[in-house]
Amino acid sequence: MIAGGGTGGHAIPALCVADELRSRGVDVEFLGASSGIEADLVPAAGYRLHALPLRGLSGGPLGAARAGALFMRACMRFRDVIRDFGPRALLGVGGYASAPAVVAAWTLGVPTFLHEQNSVPGKVNRLAARFTREVFITFPEAAGYLPGAVQVGMPTRPEFFRIRREEALRRLELKPPVVLLYGGSGGALRLNLAAVEAFAGETSYSVLHISGRRDYPRLKPRNPRHRIVAYDDEIWWALGAAEVVVSRAGAGSLFDLAAAGRAAILVPFPHAAGDHQLRNARYFTDRRAAELLPDSEVTGDALRERVERLLADDSRRRELESRIRDLATPGAAAAVAERLLRQW
Numbered sequence: 001m002i003a004g005g006g007t008g009g010h011a012i013p014a015l016c017v018a019d020e021l022r023s024r025g026v027d028v029e030f031l032g033a034s035s036g037i038e039a040d041l042v043p044a045a046g047y048r049l050h051a052l053p054l055r056g057l058s059g060g061p062l063g064a065a066r067a068g069a070l071f072m073r074a075c076m077r078f079r080d081v082i083r084d085f086g087p088r089a090l091l092g093v094g095g096y097a098s099a100p101a102v103v104a105a106w107t108l109g110v111p112t113f114l115h116e117q118n119s120v121p122g123k124v125n126r127l128a129a130r131f132t133r134e135v136f137i138t139f140p141e142a143a144g145y146l147p148g149a150v151q152v153g154m155p156t157r158p159e160f161f162r163i164r165r166e167e168a169l170r171r172l173e174l175k176p177p178v179v180l181l182y183g184g185s186g187g188a189l190r191l192n193l194a195a196v197e198a199f200a201g202e203t204s205y206s207v208l209h210i211s212g213r214r215d216y217p218r219l220k221p222r223n224p225r226h227r228i229v230a231y232d233d234e235i236w237w238a239l240g241a242a243e244v245v246v247s248r249a250g251a252g253s254l255f256d257l258a259a260a261g262r263a264a265i266l267v268p269f270p271h272a273a274g275d276h277q278l279r280n281a282r283y284f285t286d287r288r289a290a291e292l293l294p295d296s297e298v299t300g301d302a303l304r305e306r307v308e309r310l311l312a313d314d315s316r317r318r319e320l321e322s323r324i325r326d327l328a329t330p331g332a333a334a335a336v337a338e339r340l341l342r343q344w
Contacts, residue, residue, distance in 0.1 A: 001028070001029050001030065001031060001082060001085060001087040001089075001090045001091070001101070001105070002014045002017065002018055002028060002029075002030050002031070002090070002091045002092075002093060003030070003031035003032070003078075003090060003091070003092045003093070003097050003098050003101030003102065004031075004032065004038075004092050004093035004094050004095035004096075004097050004098035004101070004124075005030075005032045005033060005036040005037060005038030005041075005042070005093070005095045005096075005097060006033060006036040006037065006038070006094075006095035006096055006097075007036070007037055007095070007184070007250075008037055008041070008184070008252060009117055009118075009184070009250045009251055009252040009253070010036075010038075010093045010094045010095040010098075010117065011032075011036070011037050011038045011041050011042065011093075011095075012041070012155075012157065012252055013093060013115065013117060013154060013155040013156070013252060013332075013333075014030070014038075014091070014093040014115075014155075015041060015042070015045050015047075015157075016155035016156060016157055016332075016333040017091065017093075017115070017155050017333050017336045017337055017340075018030070018045070018047060019045075019333070020155075020333040020334055020336070020337040021337050021340070021341075024337065024341070026337075026341070028047055029047060029048045029049075029050065029085055029087075030042045030047050030048065030049045030050065031049075031050050031051075031052075031078055031081065031082075031097050031101040032049050032050070032051045032052075032095070032097045033051060033052065033053070033054040033095065033096045033097045034051040034052060034053050034054075035053065035054070036051075036095060036096065036097070038051070038095075038097075039051055050078075050081045051097075052070075052073075052074050052077055052078075052097065053070065054070055054071075054074055054096035054097055054100070071099070071100050072100075074097070074100035074101075074104075075100045075103050075104045075107075076104075078097075078100055078101045078104035078105075079104040079107065079108060082101070082104055082105050082108055082110060083108060087105070087110055088110075088111070088343050088344060089110065089111045089112070089113060089340045089343045090102065090105040090110050090111070090112050090113070091112075091113045091114070091115060091336070091340060092112065092113070092114045092115070092125070092128050092132070093114070093115050093117075094114075094115075094116065094117065094122060094124055094125050095124065096124070098114075098124050098125065098128055099124045099125075099127050099128040102114070102128040102131050102132060103128070103131055106131040106132075111133050111343050112128075112131055112132045112133060113132055113133060113134050113135070113136065113336075113339070113340060114128055114129055114132050114134075114135045114136065114146075115135075115136045115137075115138075115152075115155075115336060116135060116136070116137045116138065116142050116146060116149070117138050117154060117250075117251040117252065118138070118139065118142070118250075118251050118276040118277075118279075118280055119138075119139035119141040119142055119251075119276055119279040119280050119283060120141070120142065120145065120273070120274035120275070120276035120279055121142055121145045121146055121274075122273050122274070122276075123273070125146075126145065126146075129146050134148075134149075134150060134339060135148070135149040135150070136149065136150050136151075136152045136335075136336055136339070137149045137150070137151050137152070138151070138152070138153055138154045138251050138255070138329075138332075139151075139251070139279075139280065139283055141279060141283070150339070152329070152331075152332045152335040152336055152339075153255070153329025153331070153332035153335070154251055154252065154254075154255035154329050154332055155329075155332045155333035155336060156252075156255050156256060156258075156259045156328065156329065156330065156332065156333070157236065157256075158330075159234070159236040160236045160239065160256050160259035160260045161259045161260075161328070161330055163236050163237065163239065163240030163260060164240060165240055165241060167240065168236075168237045168238070168239075168240030168241035169241050171237050172208070172237055172238065172241050174206045174208065174227075174241050175206050175225075176205075176206070176241075176243065177205045177206070177243040177244075177311060178205065178206045178207075178208055178241045178242045178243055179205055179206070179207045179208070179242065179243065179244045179245075179246070179307050179311070180208050180209075180210070180238050180239060180241070180242035180244070180245045180246070180247075180262075181195050181207065181208070181209045181210065181245075181246045181247075182209075182210045182235070182238070182245065182246070182247050182248070182253065183210070183211070183212055183247070183248050184212070184247075184248045184250045184252075184253055184269075187211055187212020187213070187214045187215045187216075188212070188215075188248055188267070188269065189214075189215050190295060190298055191246070191248070191267055191295075191298060191303075192209070192211050192212070192215045192219055193219075194298045194299055194300050194302075194303050195207070195209055195226075195246075195300075195303060196219055196220070196221065196222070196226075196300075197299075197300030198300040198301070198303040198304040198307070199221070199223050199225075199226045199304065200222040200223055200226075200300075201223065202223065202225075203223060203225050203226070205225070205243075205311060206225045206226075206227070207223070207225060207226040207227065208227050208229075208238050208241065208242070209221070209226060209227065209228045209229070210229055210230075210231065210232050210235065210238060211228055211229070211230060212230065212231065213230045213231055216228065216229075216230035235256070236256070236260065239256060239257065239260040239262055240260060242262055243262075243263065243311060243317065244262075244263050244264075244265065244307055244310050244311055244317070245257060245262045245263065245264045245265070246264070246265045246267060246293075246303065246306075246307065247264055247265075247266060247267070248266075248267060248268065248269050248277060249266045249267070249268040249269070249277040249278070249280045249281035249284075250269075250277060250280070251280055254266075254280055254281070254283075254284060254290075255327075255328060255329060257290070257324060258284075258289075258324045258325060258327045258328035258329075259325075259328045259330070261321045261322075261324060261325035261328075262321060262324070263290075263310060263316070263317040263320040263321055263324075264284075264290040264291070264320065264324065265290070265291045265292075265293050265306055265307070265310065266281040266284065266285065266290050266291065266292050266293065267293050267294070267295055267298060268280070268281045268292075268294075268295065269295065270294075270295045270296070283327075284324065284327065287323060287327065288319070288320075288323055289320060289323035289324040289326070289327055290320060290324055291306070291310070291320070293306055
């Protein structure tokens with residue numbers, strides 16, 4: 001069983017591991033939150049999802065008390081599901097469902113594991129790590145918070161490694177060069193508004209802007225070459241078409257960029273827990289594999305200037321493409337699957 005989700009950054013690597021296990025003849029089912037993105041992605045991928053109403057550990061004393069009650073109820077409900085399914089192992093991937101599922105499996109004697117995507121583990125995974133046999137991490141920095149963790153990298157969908165720019169341009173009907181802006185599955189309001197301002201005037205390049213569903217209704221492009229979409233289930237085509245990508249610094253987005261080998265300007269979300277998006281980004285920028293644009297400096301003018309500077313510098317883009325491709329982890333899903341299967 002695989003437990004967790006909430007955002008694409010948790011759910012998508014979980015599905016990558018599930019696909020790897022399924023290719024080896026293993027039956028996989030998921031435990032998740034009914035409000036999380038897994039409620040859509042997991043059934044669409046052909047897996048059974050057991051979903052419960054869950055929430056985070058925030059909102060003051062009353063909110064924390066309610067979340068605690070939901071946590072204990074989830075543990076009991078998940079115990080029943082786990083007992084019925086009889087898994088040989090359970091993998092938590094972060095998100096609201098991860099910790100109660102790990103605790104429930106631990107009480108039943110089921111071997112439990114975690115995958116931590118970010119450089120700074122969240123509260124859920126730090127709690128759940130106390131009940132696991134092994135923790136897998138993406139960034140080496142996370143080992144400082146999760147002693148004994150094994151670095152495997154980020155499970156990434158294989159489509160990102162195979163995409164070709166010419167094919168992507170044809171499929172999306174875009175005229176090159178293409179700039180992609182992407183704020184993650186939840187969107188990024190500051191980046192979205194700055195992009196509308198930045199590309200309002202005529203451009204010699206196409207702008208593909210994935211805004212997130214929350215902000216999409218309020219965004220109106222003023223340039224015929226600026227295309228805004230709310231969400232893209234097959235974002236590898238957008239990455240494949242792009243010469244330059246402007247992105248938040250969630251772990252999943254970063255390793256998708258690495259797999260596709262695209263020159264990127266990273267704009268970390270400044271309010272991420274533990275400032276983990278900045279730390280994620282630093283892993284790439286310290287290795288000269290991407291450029292950094294602090295969120296506090298994002299304006300329409302600044303965004304356009306940085307994008308056009310990188311578009312005009314072919315050698316700089318080629319350097320970034322080569323360096324970021326070296327950071328991709330194509331074997332991560334297989335490494336996690338193999339360590340889970342050792343339970344057999």
